[in-house]
Amino acid sequence: MKKMFVILLMLAVTLFAKTDYSEMSTEELLAMMGYVSPQNQKVLQQELKDRVPQMSEKEKKIYEENLKKIKK
DSSP states (O other): OHHHHHHHHHHHHHHHSOOOGGGSOHHHHHHHTTTSOHHHHHHHHHHHHHHGGGOOHHHHHHHHHHHHHHHO
């Protein structure tokens, strides 16, 4: 339930305001993958790509799984 709330909140924020992804946590960004508008998707992916070296193994696994889902 909490994860769904975060996703809906981030979707609403993305629709109504330009989002500064650098201010969001990696967990929030991972939850948003695939739910942002196409024009914001590239910015989101770049922010996550920049964070990969600092990600935990669990976060990297989620990131890679989400990338596969998006590219299908």
